[in-house]
Structure formats: structure tokens, C-alpha cells
């Protein structure tokens with residue numbers, strides 16, 4: 001039998017935030033802190049786990065390294081916001097309801113959709129059945145367990161993007177007895193300036209990672225991967241990091257989505273088809289002057305903060321301001337003691353400036369550790385969350401409606 005959970009007062013405004021990833025968490029804590037004293041606004045955050053997932057550390061989890069316990073309900077304590085543990089199974093954008101896996105139905109007046117993205121395991125046959133992913137802490141732990149038991153053998157990392165690079169480096173460093181092969185279409189670090197790109201490839205070589213770029217994986221088997229052209233590469237373990245996909249829930253709900261299923265937003269981050277739905281983080285297709293943003297933590301947190309501020313403005317009868325964001329860096333870990341930080345222009349193109357070695361590793365660790373304390377600061381001082389690079393001339397864009 002369905003039960004309906006009341007997540008707001010009968011006369012109050014119910015804001016439901018879906019997903020406590022980097023973006024959803026930023027939205028929830030920012031909003032909770034800003035409406036703490038208002039009796040007429042109720043904030044509810046839905047997430048499958050109480051523990052916050054530091055997704056940027058999942059390649060560390062996959063190599064058996066412990067990560068800190070961070071409790072979402074504890075962070076929300078004292079703000080009046082409510083935490084609901086559950087997996088969203090449906091959104092009814094017309095009735096303004098959300099169903100979760102225990103059949104509870106949550107009502108909202110404003111929805112913040114932050115369900116993130118996962119590695120695309122559907123694009124290549126066999127990935128779903130035979131490959132490991134870093135899609136959740138549980139997936140990463142299963143890989144850690146397998147690697148610990150393997151001893152000797154070959155680990156193929158599919159996908160030469162930055163998650164693939166960081167994972168291959170981490171596995172090679174932690175398991176020197178394993179043969180690590182990184183396969184992908186692009187050369188690792190291809191988007192970087194030539195020098196940091198070359199540094200990154202040399203570091204992989206030093207760690208013993210065998211890189212094969214310019215290859216297309218067409219099938220994953222229990223003991224090998226098959227490349228376009230028919231070649232087969234033996235693999236005891238395959239980790240899949242290539243491509244991303246988002247939950248189909250938004251499309252099924254009838255929200256306007258792009259060709260990758262991400263919610264298309266206006267400049268204020270509201271769904272263009274359902275303005276009572278804000279979309280944040282990887283699940284949103286957010287257009288800036290340089291194009292549609294790609295999924296990152298550095299861009300995801302500001303989207304969450306901006307959505308929260310916009311909701312408060314709307315509640316006060318004000319117009320939300322346009323969202324603007326410019327990228328500023330790409331920090332990449334290469335094991336625990338090495339790394340590359342490529343500084344970027346606001347459109348994410350590489351600048352000449354970069355860091356390498358231990359300084360880069362320290363920089364990366366500082367960045368990785370920063371979201372949780374940032375949420376803590378926002379809880380006490382919401383305005384502290386509003387500092388991010390707006391992108392200058394790169395992000396000046398007129399409303400397209």
C-alpha cells in the first residue's frame with residue numbers, strides 16, 4: 001500500500017532535493033541554512049545512503065584505502081531540513097510527486113533534481129555483466145576486494161579520460177604485481193597543454209601502466225576485451241570508466257531533456273518545460289557562453305548553491321539571477337604522491353600554467369577534501385558558498401527564450 005509522506009506544512013512551501021551528491025548536497029545545505037528561521041518553508045533531501053559519498057575518492061576506495069565517514073543527517077542537524085533515506089523510482093512532474101523505493105510518495109512545490117551520472121555501462125556489450133565500475137562505494141569496494149585477491153594478472157581499465165587515468169595510476173601504485181593496461185580512443189591527457197600532458201603520460205609509464213590509445217573496445221568478455229578490428233586483450237579484471245549516462249527518470253517524467261537525458265535548463269537552472277523543477281550537477285544540461293557544461297564537482301557545487309539562492313529569491317517574489325560559471329582547473333592524481341594540475345580558461349581550454357609532482361598531489365588532495373568543510377561553512381554562513389569564478393566574457397549569454 002502506498003503511503004504519502006507529508007514533507008511540508010499544509011500551507012508551507014515544500015522543497016524536495018533529490019540526490020545528495022556534490023550538487024544536491026550544496027543545494028540542500030545552502031537552502032536549509034537560508035530558510036532556517038522560516039516556518040513556511042520545508043526542505044527535504046532524499047538519498048539512498050546516510051553517508052556522503054566522496055565520489056572523487058572512489059578510485060582510492062577501489063584500491064582498499066579507507067575514506068572518512070561523513071553523515072548527511074548529522075550535517076543537516078539544527079537546520080530544520082529533513083533527510084529521507086530512499087531510492088527515487090519515479091517523478092510525476094504534473095502531480096508534483098516523487099515516489100521512492102519503499103513506495104512512499106513525497107509531494108513538492110519546488111523540486112531540485114540532482115541525481116548525478118554514472119559510467120555508461122550500456123554502450124558496449126558485456127560491460128554490464130563483466131566489468132567493474134566506480135558508480136557507487138559498493139561497486140568500488142567490490143573491485144577492491146577482487147584486486148586484493150588477484151595477486152597477479154592483468155587489469156584492463158576501459159576509458160582513457162581522467163577517471164580512467166586516475167584509476168589506472170592508483171591500481172598500478174597499490175598493486176605493483178598486477179599488469180595494468182589503459183585502453184581508450186584518446187591519448188591520456190589529450191585535453192591538456194602539451195607539457196603537462198606529456199608529464200601525465202610519463203608518470204603512467206613510470207608506474208608501469210601500459211597505455212594503448214586510438215583503440216575502440218567493442219565487447220567485454222569474462223576474460224578479455226575485444227577491440228574494433230578483432231584483436232583481443234586478455235583481462236582478469238576490467239574496470240569501465242568510459243562515458244557517462246544519467247538516470248532515465250527525468251525523461252520518463254516528461255521533462256525536456258537533451259540527447260543524453262540531461263534536464264535542459266534556462267539560465268536560472270529551472271527546467272525549460274517545468275519551471276518548478278531546478279536541475280543541478282551532472283543531471284543538468286546547463287548552457288553557458290562556451291557551450292553546455294560537462295559534469296564536474298567544481299561546476300556541480302555552484303549549480304546547487306545557485307539553485308538554492310534562486311529558490312529563496314523566488315519565495316521572496318524576486319526574479320532569479322542567471323547562473324554563470326567558468327572552469328579554472330583540472331587536478332589529476334597519479335597515485336598518492338604525484339599528480340598534474342592543468343589550470344584552464346573559463347571554457348575549460350588549457351592555459352600554459354600547470355603544476356606537477358608532489359605540489360600537484362597536495363593541491364589535488366586539498367581540492368578533494370574541500371567539499372565537506374565547505375558544506376559545514378555554508379550551514380553557518382550561507383553567503384560563503386557564493387564564491388566561484390563566473391567566467392567573465394566567456395559566460396556572458398543572453399536568455400534564449
Ligand SMILES: Cc1cc2nc3c(=O)[nH]c(=O)nc-3n(C[C@H](O)[C@H](O)[C@H](O)COP(=O)(O)OP(=O)(O)OC[C@H]3O[C@@H](n4cnc5c(N)ncnc54)[C@H](O)[C@@H]3O)c2cc1C
Nearest residue numbers: 019020021022023055087088115116281282295296297298
Ligand atoms: C573516480 C572519480 C573521480 C572524479 N574526479 C573528479 C575530479 O577530480 N574533479 C571533478 O570536478 N570531478 C570529478 N569526478 C566527477 C564528479 O564526481 C561528478 O561530476 C560529480 O560527482 C557530480 O556531482 P552530482 O552531485 O551531479 O552527482 P553525484 O555526485 O553523482 O551524486 C548523485 C547523488 O544522487 C544519488 N542518486 C542517484 N540516483 C538516485 C535515485 N534514483 N534515487 C535517489 N538518489 C539517487 C546518488 O546516490 C548520489 O548520492 C570524478 C568522478 C569519479 C567517478
